[in-house]
Amino acid sequence: MEMTCIGTQQQSAATARRTRDNLLQQMEEHLRAFLSAEHELWAAVNERAVGAVDALSELxxxxxxxxxxxxxxxxxxxxGGEAHDGAVVAAAAALEMLHASALIHDDIIDASSHRRGLPTVHTRHSALHRHHRWQGESRRFGEGVALLVGDLALVYSEQLMAPVPAAAGAVWHRLRSELMIGQYMDMSAAAEFNVDPQLSRWIALAKSGHYTIHRPLALGAGAAGRPDLAPAFERYGEAVGEAFQLRDDLLDAFGDSAATGKPAGLDFSQHKMTLLLGWAMQRDPRIHHMITTPGHTPEEVRRRLLDTGVPDDVEKHIAALVDQGSTAIAGAPIAPVWREELTTMAERVAYRTS
Incomplete structure (x- = not known):
């Protein structure tokens, strides 16, 4: 009897993952079809008009x-949402389109040259401008194009959300404004570059904890008509989202750009006041000088960070946050198979390598 029960649970978990993956695949197809239709629409207006759509499609x-x-x-x-409801596919597509907008704008802010293994939108269009020897400044042209492409993605994200029940609207609007405010605070903290772990944690929650985990979960629950799950998803999402961001900090500092698809050490060059750097500078103020004074290589900063012992402490904190998230979801009024799956998802994002 016990073996039969375990087998049924495993089958149920596999079914749940297949259903989720099938909906994710539907989202991919929805995005492709949407962008293809936009390409056709603007190609009929003018052959040059498709440039912005194509740049977004490539990303x-x-x-x-x-x-x-x-x-x-x-x-x-x-x-408890139905597996064949197109509303959640639309919501998922809207989130991915919003993320594309954020990435394009973030790459301008961070002066990043690559994203997902490809030249960033502003880098590619700056190079195009130089190649054709067009009028004006290449850098301004590339950044201007990227701003517009990012704005276009933001507009498209709203279009994609149209079929989603109105009950999810409040979460969607808060998610978007929170992302923008978090980005603004991130830029301000980088400019000031003062050690303030409390502010760094708030930025991490706004840009990652809420935006990446908590609000998407709440958006999905809202689309299914279950706003009562918001408190449990918030506790889980904040903990797992902070773990996600701390992993991001570690990958930026110590990761392989070939695996991450973007340059390493951007947090150093852009003076990002991450939790990792904030904690390290509390222990060793010389790190602040190394980052803000020309002549120090990223490798020197990495060695100094390791000397503080902070990376090891961050790993321990990530493990504690995953446990915290798992505890939060354990008491949620959802099917056991989804408690198990969300625990697995927490571990996957917290211990990813790219």
Whole structure:
């Protein structure tokens, strides 16, 4: 009897994952069809008009982890949503399009040259401008194009949300404004570059904890008509989202750019006041000088960070946050299979290598 029960649970978990993955695949197809239709629409207006759509399509087609759509769909299914409801596919697609907008703008802010293994939108268009020897300044042209492409993605994200029940609207609006405010605070903290772990943690929650995990889960639950799950998803999402951001900090400092698809050490060059750097500078103020004074290589900063012992402490904190998230979801009024799956998803994002 016990073996039969275990087998049934495993089968149920496999079925849940297949359902989620099938909806994720539907989202991919929805995005492709949407962008293809936009290409056709603007190609009929003018052959040059498709440039912005194609730049966006290239970024979306390059892949990515699709973390936000995955959590949105998981929240929807955990809330008892129907597997054949197109509303959650639309919500997931809107989240991924919003993320594309954020990435394009973030790459301008960070002066990043690559994203998902490809030249960033502003880098590619600056190079195009130089190649053709067009009028004006190449850098301004590339950044201007990227701003517009990012804005276009923001507009498209709203269009994609249209079929989603109005009950999810409040979460969607808060998610978007929170992302923008978090980005602004991130820029301000980088400019000031003062050690303030409390501010760094708030930025991490706004830009990652809420935006990446908590709000997508709540959006999915809202689409399924279960706003009562919001408190449990908030506790889980904040903990797992902070773990996600701390892993991001470690990958930026010590990761392989070939695996992450973007340059390493951007947090150093852009003076990002991450939790990792904030904690390290509390222990060794010389790190602040090394980052803000020319002549120090990223490798020197990495060695100094390791000497503080902070990376090891961050790993311990990540493990504690995963446990915290798992505890939060353990008491949620959802099917046991989704408690198990959300625990697995927490471990996957917290211990990823790219």
């Amino acid at each position: 979306v087609a390059a892949g990515g982890k699709r973390i936000r759509p995955a959590f949105c769909i998981a929240g929807y299914l955990a809330a």
